[in-house]
Amino acid sequence: MDTKKKRILIFDTTLRDGEQSPGASMNLDEKLRIARQLEKLGVDIIEAGFPIASDGDFLAVQQIAREVREPQIAALARANLTDIDRAWQAIKEAARPRIHTFISSSDIHLKYQLKKTRAQVLKEARAAVAHACAYTPNVEFSPMDATRTDWDYLCDMVEAVIATGATTVNIPDTVGYIIPDEFGSLIDYLFKKVKNIRKAVISVHCHNDLGLAVANSLAAVKHGARQVECTINGIGERAGNAAMEEVVMALETRKDFFGFRTGIKTEHIYQSSRLLTHITGIPVQPNKAIVGANAFAHESGIHQDGLIKEKSTYEIMTPKSVGISGTHLVLGKHSGRHAVSEHLKKMGYKLTAGDVKKVFLRFKELADIKKEIFDEDLEAIVYEEVYKIAERYKLIYLNVVSGNVAIPTATMQMEVDGKTVQDAGFGVGPVDATFAAIRKITKTNYHLLKYVVSAVTGGTDALGEVMVQLKYNGRSVAGRGAEPDVIVASAKAYINALNRLEFLKGDVKKVKVV
Numbered sequence: 001m002d003t004k005k006k007r008i009l010i011f012d013t014t015l016r017d018g019e020q021s022p023g024a025s026m027n028l029d030e031k032l033r034i035a036r037q038l039e040k041l042g043v044d045i046i047e048a049g050f051p052i053a054s055d056g057d058f059l060a061v062q063q064i065a066r067e068v069r070e071p072q073i074a075a076l077a078r079a080n081l082t083d084i085d086r087a088w089q090a091i092k093e094a095a096r097p098r099i100h101t102f103i104s105s106s107d108i109h110l111k112y113q114l115k116k117t118r119a120q121v122l123k124e125a126r127a128a129v130a131h132a133c134a135y136t137p138n139v140e141f142s143p144m145d146a147t148r149t150d151w152d153y154l155c156d157m158v159e160a161v162i163a164t165g166a167t168t169v170n171i172p173d174t175v176g177y178i179i180p181d182e183f184g185s186l187i188d189y190l191f192k193k194v195k196n197i198r199k200a201v202i203s204v205h206c207h208n209d210l211g212l213a214v215a216n217s218l219a220a221v222k223h224g225a226r227q228v229e230c231t232i233n234g235i236g237e238r239a240g241n242a243a244m245e246e247v248v249m250a251l252e253t254r255k256d257f258f259g260f261r262t263g264i265k266t267e268h269i270y271q272s273s274r275l276l277t278h279i280t281g282i283p284v285q286p287n288k289a290i291v292g293a294n295a296f297a298h299e300s301g302i303h304q305d306g307l308i309k310e311k312s313t314y315e316i317m318t319p320k321s322v323g324i325s326g327t328h329l330v331l332g333k334h335s336g337r338h339a340v341s342e343h344l345k346k347m348g349y350k351l352t353a354g355d356v357k358k359v360f361l362r363f364k365e366l367a368d369i370k371k372e373i374f375d376e377d378l379e380a381i382v383y384e385e386v387y388k389i390a391e392r393y394k395l396i397y398l399n400v401v402s403g404n405v406a407i408p409t410a411t412m413q414m415e416v417d418g419k420t421v422q423d424a425g426f427g428v429g430p431v432d433a434t435f436a437a438i439r440k441i442t443k444t445n446y447h448l449l450k451y452v453v454s455a456v457t458g459g460t461d462a463l464g465e466v467m468v469q470l471k472y473n474g475r476s477v478a479g480r481g482a483e484p485d486v487i488v489a490s491a492k493a494y495i496n497a498l499n500r501l502e503f504l505k506g507d508v509k510k511v512k513v514v
């Protein structure tokens with residue numbers, strides 16, 4: 001393998017490491033939607049999941065392998081035969097399957113977690129790679145906690161797995177510990193000491209505990225790494241993984257410095273970020289690079305003056321290059337279906353005629369109460385009307401009384417398994433009362449982890465967007481709702497979380513182990 005090729009492979013692990021973020025659990029349909037978006041974005045490899053982890057994970061990886069044909073589909077497996085067999089079963093129908101197997105290599109992990117010697121672990125790493133290679137020549141190996149591993153032992157392990165057949169060797173900074181210069185030196189060291197290193201692609205996988213995941217990934221690229229593992233919006237275990245959009249735009253914007261290209265179609269970055277936020281309910285901080293609400297907002301007068309004279313004075317990349325249209329004001333109540341349909345296309349949505357019809361009906365309802373409809377409003381409608389999941393629970397009506405003299409009371413009617421049920425709830429405020437009514441009607445009592453309200457656009461007539469996170473079985477499940485009335489939006493978000501939770505349970509039940 002010629003590691004000097006001027007191309008960096010983008011390995012996306014949003015569906016595996018990203019899904020390990022608190023609150024990021026996704027159901028099968030949602031994972032498929034993300035995988036299709038990643039394909040559209042042009043990622044080289046999708047790590048679709050960890051099939052041994054649960055039947056739901058297995059099924060999702062299998063379905064993605066069947067349906068998403070352009071990128072390579074990787075499945076994660078610990079370095080043992082059972083995990084590897086299960087991973088292969090999940091991806092064997094992929095156009096280009098990859099098995100990604102890993103074992104810890106640092107003395108801390110060996111002593112306290114694995115309770116094994118270096119020699120034992122080296123043997124297991126080789127055996128795992130050999131077993132995976134019997135299924136496919138496309139095998140990736142990761143020595144977990146590589147950056148806290150003795151460098152010479154790491155070299156021995158990398159050399160051994162390449163000799164056994166691994167075609168990609170990933171160097172993970174599992175606990176986000178290393179510093180960019182140091183990581184560059186480690187990659188140099190591997191290239192100097194590992195005799196067969198040019199037979200494999202060297203990959204990096206950085207966590208963001210010290211806020212250095214992107215910087216470390218880029219340092220590694222500068223020193224010879226040719227695959228970067230990352231996630232959309234940087235979601236992932238603890239402080240997250242390297243953010244894909246940041247890695248890609250750094251390589252793109254500073255081609256002069258790095259001299260590499262990726263296969264990413266950068267104009268799909270923003271939509272990918274928004275899709276993930278909608279599905280997981282995990283918001284992006286406003287000052288987040290590339291995809292944050294303020295990433296291209298210029299507040300200071302001096303900057304604005306410069307921009308008017310010449311964009312490049314203060315803009316190192318254009319919003320358009322990452323898919324931010326810049327045209328926010330769209331339509332009003334006199335706009336017809338054709339105009340709405342054309343605008344949805346411009347925003348990047350490929351919808352069927354039936355979907356456009358549903359979106360248009362909601363658009364008309366909203367246009368009656370809100371003068372101007374913005375891109376963000378249309379986006380919220382698309383997510384509610386087109387991308388909705390099967391609903392066990394539906395809101396029929398909600399009436400809330402609140403104020404500083406009455407006890408906040410919510411009277412509510414819902415459909416539960418096709419039957420109409422009604423009840424009332426009291427609370428310390430209108431939202432609390434609404435959630436109490438929902439709990440009574442659905443006979444559920446999940447712990448509420450998070451409740452966040454934001455305005456989709458400016459103005460008091462803006463859609464209120466609510467995100468609710470419920471705790472279920474040690475996992476957290478998000479739901480969202482968007483309505484001009486924030487109490488109704490809150491009810492919809494809570495009900496959406498309950499439906500998503502049912503869906504997650506269903507994924508697990510539906511599984512037929514192959």
Ligand code: KIV
Nearest residue numbers: 102142144145172174
């Ligand atoms: O962070 C890590 O070490 C991982 C490995 C499984 C690659 O996620």
Ligand code: ZN
Nearest residue numbers: 017174205237
């Ligand atoms: Zn990781």
